Amino acid sequence: EKGNYRHFMQKEIFEQPTVVAQTLSSYLRREDVSVALPQFDFDLSAIRRLTIVACGTSYYAGLVAKYWFEKFARVPVDIDVASEFRYRDPVLEEGGLALFISQSGETADTLAALRHCKENGQIIAVVVNVPTSSMAREADLLLPTHAGPEIGVASTKAFTCQLAVLAALAAHMAVKKGRLTREEEREVVTHLLEAPAALNEALNHDDDIAAMAPLFSQTRDVLYLGRGQDYPLALEGALKLKEISYIHAEGYASGEMKHGPIALIDDDVPVVVIAPSGPLFEKTVSNMEEVRARGGKVVLISDAAGIKQAGEGCLATIEMPVVHPLIAPLVYAIPVQLLAYHVAVVKGTDVDQPRNLAKSVTVE
């Protein structure tokens, strides 16, 4: 079933161009270059507040989507991990939209949060990969990802498919709210349709990333930095590395470095910087300088322009294709997944079934 791949995780990483294309095709209409959602019977334009709840990697997809919902639809977003959400007695206005993101659709904390929201008058939207799951059955608006079965405990293809659906939902909500013109909707759709090819290009760096993995195998800690919509990718990169290679890793918003974690930096701590070039890049470069000035070794994941500007003096660079910012989180997910994967392979851990973890967490 793994075909030519050594692990399910590796197979699932490489499936992403195909499954993201599959997922997008059920949300984007090529004929008129528009977003189309499944049928539902509430008024999306009337939604004044969005609550997003999920766990783990699905939560990080939600963090990326928060940027999109706020940027495109101008809807305030409240987001929390499911295990915290219910216990803080969240303020839920009648008729608000609550969005749950889950690969399995069975995660106990997320399901409990969903039921709590239902009891408190929320409309329930669910982005889920298993269409027969409990969460799918309880949704008012069911938004399936078409990633196919995900076997590796570390979530990979489910994440990028979740991002694809969430981008489509954010754009659709923006259209309904009159925040995106028809022309802008076309642009968003066009960029989303570029994602599968860009994911393929990103996957072409597999060998380079495999070659740098031994640099990480002896290290105890790794920091991941990103900002804006790429900050959640720093969190995701750190989670992937921790869960399959057992190396301690932390994701930080680049600008937060100097508020504490910079004390950790010495020449034994690699710092992975996730930074496509763009308006915030200058700031990221100065954060990198701070790291380097303290002997830290930077691995820069950026595009050609970013690497040209800031690549010198890095321990390594990984060059991503030039992509529109909207699809950057999907594309930059690939190198962080591959890096974690290859480091785990070098360390000889059980990649698909890491210790202490289950694919579906059905206890609270």
Ligand code: M6R
């Ligand atoms: O099935 P779910 O998406 O609800 O699962 C949520 C988390 O348990 C899951 O993403 C977990 O963090 C992964 N092992 C991360 O790779």
